[in-house]
Amino acid sequence: MATTLTNPAGQHRFDDRFVLAQRPLLTGYRLEQTNRFRDDVWQLGPANLQAHTRSIVVNLALIPAPWRVVAKELLFAMLSGDLPPGEERPTMSTVRTRYTELKRFMTWLNTTAAARTGRRPASLRELVGADLQSYQKHLILTLKSPDYRDIARGGVRMLWRYRSALSDHLTFDPAHLDGWSENNRRRGENSTNRIPEQVHGPFMVWAMRFVDDFSADIIAAADKWRILRSQARPKTPARNGAVRDPLRQLLADHIAQGQPLPGYRGKPNMLALARLIGGSQRAVRSRLDEIEAAAAIVGVDNYTRIDIPITGRIGDQPWIEAIATDVTGYKPAPNLAKLVNLLLAAAYATIAFQSGMRDCEIKHLRRNCLSAQRDATGRIYRYKVTSLAFKGETDPNGVQATWIVGAPAARAIGVLEQLQPAGTDYLFAATEFIGGFGPGSPIKNPENHALLTITTNDHLNSFVTWINEYCTTHQRNDFIPTVNGTSWRITTRQWRRTLAWFIARRPGGSIAGAIAFRHLSIQMFEGYAGTSDSGFRAEVESEQALARGEHLLAMIDQHEHTNLAGPAAEEAAQRLQGFADRAHFQGKVITDEHRLRRLMTRDDPAVYPGKYITCVHTHATALCQQRQDHGNKLRPDIATCKPLACRNVALTRDNIANLRLEITRIAGELDTRPLLPPLLRLRFTPNGGQGFKQLLLRLSGIARSVGG
Template identity: 35%
Template sequence: MREPVEHSGLPIAPDAYLDTPITGQVDGRPWRTTRIGFTEALDLAILLRTACLIVVSYLSGMRTGEVLNLERGCLSHNPATGIWSITGKKFKGARDEHGNKIPEGQFRDDPWVIVAQTAHAVTVLERLHYQRLLFPAEMHPHRGTHSTRRGRARHARGIPYDIAAFLAWVKDYCIATGRDHEAIPPDPHGAIGTARFRRTLAWHIVRKPRGLIAGAIQYGHLHVQMTLGYSGSYDSGFPDEHAYEDWLFRLERLAEDHERLTAGEHISGPAAATYIHRINQAHHTFAGRVLTSTSHAHDMLTNPLLQIYPGRAMTCVFDQAKALCQLRSGEGDVRATPDQDDCRPTCRNLAYTDRDIAALHQQATELESLLGDFLAPSPRHQRARAELDRLHALIRNHTRKP
């Protein structure tokens, strides 16, 4: 029938339009003025699934596999406290009573506390399709009823492609609607995978500690130990804001240290091996864990894996028994911290990262220019010379091939 219809002169729409109303708005206006065509609905549904994945991943701090395996009905809300939470499976550390790995995962004892935006994304997904998993591999409602992908979760390998497609759509939309300034610029670090969302979340919480409070609880499981150390007991109420920020910053730094170590950062100094061990172990032990009790917080406060203190061109891998500086809060106290202002160059707790060595290079350059000043008094000159020799020795030791 195509040919006679096309030659009939009757107006023909290029698509079959859904009767779904356009309710989403941008700046108080409908996000589009035309109805959604049947042929574009599937692509838009996939983009919406990606948008929800970004919101859930970014604002919950969950791991990729945990997000992709969320199921319909996972959301709950406590009207008394106003807290939203999600129950789901964990895969990391999921083992049966014999210690065997459980590949299909295990339901976590503790739910994830989430913000309202994440809860909203979950409800959007529950309305978007009828499948059990919130992020299904197959989005078409009819296609592939016999497909092996049906009933399965979207594969993690596909997520960077989904995000790239989403970014491209946002860019096109911005250009088409005169919102070029809102287009998301290309990422200098390449394709975006969900693992980066966790770190970005921590970064934002540190700088806006009250902005994403449920997320902060998610990430701040360890921060409470700082509260214990800095502002009295856990029972004293809402955690001290400064300690809160400080601890989250530490958490972010731990993630960064681990990332750098994995990327091949070299560590030198007497505590180098301990540093590497602690960073790796702390990453595996603490990343993404939720605080469940005050005793839990206290355990974390004293955990030796977390006793790493970056300083000026040095890193203190703190072991109280070896410390040569004055300890803050006294010897024998499990919450003692090093006094880095009193750091001694011969301490066995010292380690140097590539970042520390870059800072040492900078210090050496400054000293060299000081030594070039012939008017400098002699004792000062000698002190500078001795310090420069020490810095050069540290740099040589760091760069020496094993």
């Protein structure tokens, strides 16, 4: 039965309703200033509470007239209307996405569908399964990405899910339609690519150089630029005479030092000279003869440099010649706006990779968000960062959350606090430097306080371009290589995925990842890092097996396998000797990566080198918490190893040396701390039976048995 939403005069009963009535608004906005249902253009920015997102505009005039009212009804229901049973109020970005897909579908209905089927449907109720199957074929032809096609189909399905709020709607659920979904797609798995190691490694090296070595120069230049820009520039003729002596002194200084005058397009930069002496351009131009006379002696720079010493070094050389104020800049002296953006990119990458924070969480970092925890001696042992979390939270304003980060991220936050002016709260706020903004700049959107995601993506990839240009100019080899012949495009989403890869490769990585990524369960983290079906886990295990195989071959080559200690030493020697025999091909040890992978798959000796022990894994005697790999084969969990009791343990010289160093370190830590409780003291004495002293005695005996 149709829902009647219009009156005989053709007016909609929602015409006077505010579309943001059920949405919290940004400070400074009143509901009376926002759009009503009858408007064809809805400005949703006043309810866009995330500081880094675009100002959202929904232009319903772009939807064909026959379908415009039902599109309005759907979007209004999502924004502030009555929700169907079981539906939750969607985010503003979701509303904007649904609008885009409604426009795509309804434009198709009004044009392509009529041409293809020979009929123009008058209502959504007239649509049948064949119509939506035809739309699916249209999506396959026009959208290359299965993910984008999935989003497009989701927008159409809203016309069924919200049927109780619509005057016209689909009469069937498209999800049950044969051929509607693409069944070969994996569900519930993050499909974002990680950054390849060959890109990630050098990128992070350069990022840390900017944060630790170059940031002081960029910050000093930014501070100097702000001072010069804030100086008064009088324009009245009465003050023209006041510039004579300061200008003459400035020109004399340049001549004495042999320093060219600041330039702009080959001529003296009058604005720069005026700012340097606190005068007006008009007054400076009145002394043009003196300026040209000085220029004839010392020349004119290709750019206007900011007068600061360059302290950053690569090796024993300054990393750049100078920092320029020009928008275009000059290659020996990159312009300040460019360098500020590069520093923002470097700090972003450092924080993102060190914390696992999402883009929205990083963009809401504010001044004083970092705290440090110290031990009794004052040594920092933990850094905490506080920001807002949005995903999975019920409060659209975000909820306060805390992340543990490493020292590099802490230093990056400190750099950002120095880079931003004192009155700027957001660490990733848009800078005031000319040329410092990318597409969709937040400076155009007064409700945005932080850089847009697209702007940060531009900064990250500009960072790659700058690195490669710098390496080419200075004949360096630490550039960012291509991947399959193409420059890898980095996005903000890839950092979290890349960190998941690194965490998952470590012992106990799933647990650590669940904590670091603020997931409620290990299963959620594994879904993010990649399920076994996705190939992510298999790829991790393959990389680990390859590294282990290379390590074992190196042990065999140095004859370490015949000089082991511990209960499993003899078994380890036999397995590794057999592995060595199979690894030889025509008298040579395998060095080809692909052949080594095949060998490890077929003839894995199940010997797992570790820092403190070498596990010669046998399932029946293992005391650790064994786990299944991608092929359902049991593997040891080194993190839960019981080295003093397990019969699978063998020890190399390095294992024993590392154990001794660790015992010495722990003993030193204990000596510097207050007296322990009685029970712990008992365990750490020889009478305790299994304390550190006992362990050291046993290790000393093993060391003697292998000549240690």
